[in-house]
Amino acid sequence: MRNKYLDTVTLDEALAVALDKLTPPISAEIVKSADALGRVTSEAVYARWSVPHYNASAMDGVATFSGRTFGATETTPTVLSAGEYQPVDTGDPLPFGCDCVIMAEDIIEHESGAIELHAAAAPYTNVRQIGEDVCQGEMLLPQRTVLTPAALGALLAAGVWEVSVLKRPVVGIIPTGDEIVPPVKTPEKGEIIEFNSSIFAGMIKNAGAEARVYSIAPDKLDSIKAALLEAARDCDMILINAGSSKGREDYTAAAIRELGEVFLHGVSIRPGKPVILGRVGATPCVGVPGYPVSGYIVVEQLVLPAIRAMLGGAQPELHIDAVLTRPLQSPLNYREFVRVKLGQVDGRCVVTPLNRGAGVITSLTKADGILDIPLDTERLEAGEAVSVRLLRREDEIESTIVIIGSHDPLLDELADIARADGRFISSSHVGSMGGVTAMRRGEAHVSAIHLLDEQTGAYNKSYFDKYFKDSNVRLYKGVGRAQGLIVQAGNPKGIRSVADLTREGMRFVNRQRGSGTRILLDYLLKTEGIAGESIYGYSREEYTHLSVAAKIASDDCDAGLGVYSAAKAYGLDFIEIGWEDYDFLVNGAFAHSDEFAVLLNWLRGGEFARRLTALGGYSLDGIGERLL
């Protein structure tokens, strides 16, 4: 592939440009201190008065002059007559002539009004002295300090009712594209919902700035220029969400160049390469690529650092040490940001990479962290120790039950049941053989499998014997599932069995190699003496039952093999082939944990049964029993 970005620079170089050129000075504004939570001071703040502003009793008791208490002991108490002390409550000013407070509990009162003390008090005992906390004129907070709840308290205590803070930088977001439609209607084919601006706006707000989303600008140079000029008037920074298509980018770069300057175009990162840094007049402007994950990475790596620099902060980053359980390729000469799931299994934190497509927004919602692969690295090896930047809290990751293997919608329902109990389940869909591999590699607490033994017609047990016989891995009974051919509603093509899949004009969609459903299909084809290559679409592989059903429902295909619940979810017809055993491999150490006991309770509970009944096509007999 030819590189069309002749001037591609590294991320570090681009970040230096962003911090130098995209950080205009931000002016200040006065706000009420009580409303200033999370704001950033624009200048040092000094106390208007001392705290306390008078000598105050720190206790309920009596105030007196310390000299009168000297010599008092348990055996030789000192008696003060009614005129020699004054009762005080906590916070009361120290009466004139008094310099200490005796606690109420340490006094014996006489009927006469005199009191008896059994210990001497030094001057200023139990007195909160003027300025103990803050002295008038003292610097309370330096500039560029984020106002915490405690800081608000200190400001108010010291009489600072109003505080000068940095204005929130205003970041304008301009979506562009003829095919982009706002999120208010069901999109037609060829229309794409504009959702990137909500992602970017959220990131910008979380960084302490204000996001202003403009209406969608069509793919015309004049429209883009007009939108840029409007935003440049009102904003401290502009993000223009160009698509990554060549034509549109050229508009963006051209428009910025005509109205100001392009500092750089293209950064050697993946995803996120086609970024533009520039200015429109004096207003910094970033051309953000159109694929959502590309845009996310560009905003995170280049825009947020600039915003945080304007506000005097830096990007907080937390990392976790983890280990790769499989090799990972990465393009040379690109720094790649791979979204990963993490799991704490057998005492180590293991990495499972997610879909690396720049268009897959759910790779971000599912991610626990981001693995940052350097420019000069082409391959990470299995067993390699890596540092992963966290997107979730470490303690949540440590307490998450990791399920890897065959897909079924019931795993999502199980994850939802776990959340109701304040716990977490993460599931990755890699097929049954992928589940076997994950369990062997120590990546998962639980692996879901449905593997047919062609010799015996039985499920899972022979695979367990082959791969886990001498290990401490266990096999637990899961659910029975109805498998069959999913076809369009009303079965317009009259499909009755796998033999019909070879018919002229029939469009099949397959599951990936290693999935239990693929193994079942290949077994059925072999039984009928049908070659896979004789079926159109045999090589078209999907990873979940739902994605097979989605293609059939949208008339992209005519048939696929899958579970009843997927057909039902889309209102499709289902030609049952048989029931199979969808069981759970369980890591040996995990099988002894309290978490596993909790998991078994969910599986056996009424809520799970209710949900599986609603999904349809499941049998729960013996669920949670140990098989091997």
Next chain:
Amino acid sequence: MRNKYLDTVTLDEALAVALDKLTPPISAEIVKSADALGRVTSEAVYARWSVPHYNASAMDGVATFSGRTFGATETTPTVLSAGEYQPVDTGDPLPFGCDCVIMAEDIIEHESGAIELHAAAAPYTNVRQIGEDVCQGEMLLPQRTVLTPAALGALLAAGVWEVSVLKRPVVGIIPTGDEIVPPVKTPEKGEIIEFNSSIFAGMIKNAGAEARVYSIAPDKLDSIKAALLEAARDCDMILINAGSSKGREDYTAAAIRELGEVFLHGVSIRPGKPVILGRVGATPCVGVPGYPVSGYIVVEQLVLPAIRAMLGGAQPELHIDAVLTRPLQSPLNYREFVRVKLGQVDGRCVVTPLNRGAGVITSLTKADGILDIPLDTERLEAGEAVSVRLLRREDEIESTIVIIGSHDPLLDELADIARADGRFISSSHVGSMGGVTAMRRGEAHVSAIHLLDEQTGAYNKSYFDKYFKDSNVRLYKGVGRAQGLIVQAGNPKGIRSVADLTREGMRFVNRQRGSGTRILLDYLLKTEGIAGESIYGYSREEYTHLSVAAKIASDDCDAGLGVYSAAKAYGLDFIEIGWEDYDFLVNGAFAHSDEFAVLLNWLRGGEFARRLTALGGYSLDGIGERLL
């Protein structure tokens, strides 16, 4: 001291009560997805349609049927006539009959309109297939998920315009107390500004709940009951900010008991002991102690965990491994939360405890972390490894320049100058000899000292020779400072020298032992043959020049020894005694760092000189030169 909380329980026991009894179920509400940043899903969210919802070109190029490309190679290209392909842009729907897209860059166009291909394409090459990201009906997010920017994007992409989220729990805050006044006027003696509710409200907002602050209720049982009943109607939880005085607490406990139930009263923590957990009707109610740090600890340890549990989350906590450089006492049978400063010196993170008073709000604004000392621990030893809960970011702490020693307002100005450069300086005021000790213990990068040698009349050098001769510690020139007697404006008592301090009715305020100013005073007294004990207030020790000046300005004292800038800040009179050298000890490794070069630049820069001129009483000759 007698324990008036007969039923005092441990924090763990109290937390169990809080999580059990203070977490009412929270109802749900529907909000626009685009506005739902940071909200928490109340139920699982499912995709309304697939993403993409049609087979889309992933590139700019031409769409065709993959079968027509088979056999194409570099040497035997395939030629497609004009009718056999269709130009497509990224995002365009795949035209009928096409199942792949060839990138524009890989095509050679003929004049005839035909195109030449040099490689075969498999079916669905460069096609984003229906449901690649999300399948219709798939669970997008389980319940109790915090909505991140990426999650908002996924919701909108999948057609979920509105989302059901948990309502923000409403937490009512009732300040009480006859001496409490709202932060709108200059308080008189005996009046205390109500600032606790702003601290608690900020903490509650940061935890995702809504805070509703009620007006101040007077110290009367009926008023407190009325306020509790009103809040119970409107709120999911009530905080009533009782003072820690016995009388007021009794009102609160009595009011809660009459309107509902007291679950517990008193927890064995310091600060924070006099907490009440109870209910008013069915509404959970917490009696929060009145001292701000006590209240902060109670809200942090008992209220926020309950709020987070309502929202399905837990309290995020980050810790850092650190080392104590001095022993630390703690009361047996109390779990104590000590606010500490942290510094990265000589490759280890060292702990400096802050003021442990429950009333000192600035101990929280200055704190980098909280050291949690268990119930059964009476003493931590110097050199002991401890784990400190972080209140600031670890990378900020690692990059902070730590200055410990003699106090001067110039250190605060320096810290403010550092913030303008995006850097951090932390300074602790322990006096000059405290600075020497801190440098010897490896607690500080820089120690500020002004130590008079009584033999020579010179400053600092002989102390350096005594303590640091064979170390790698260095001495750098700081500023000259005018020291003198600070007296009330107009000098009403006609004070001329230290000899006047012994006069009848004279009220002196001293500095702490080990401070350079105290050493100077004792030297002056010795010279004049005056005994310290003959001065009223000689034993009254303050830690900073400003706190000495604050006491004189408020007519609490008549005189103290201190620097000119402190007198000037309060408009007080100043009787100059002489100029002294306020210099800097510098850690050897730090002296070689870039940070030290930056620090020297600040000291020698125009901004620092301008600020010191404004403060008054400083000379900057030779600042930053190495002395030893």
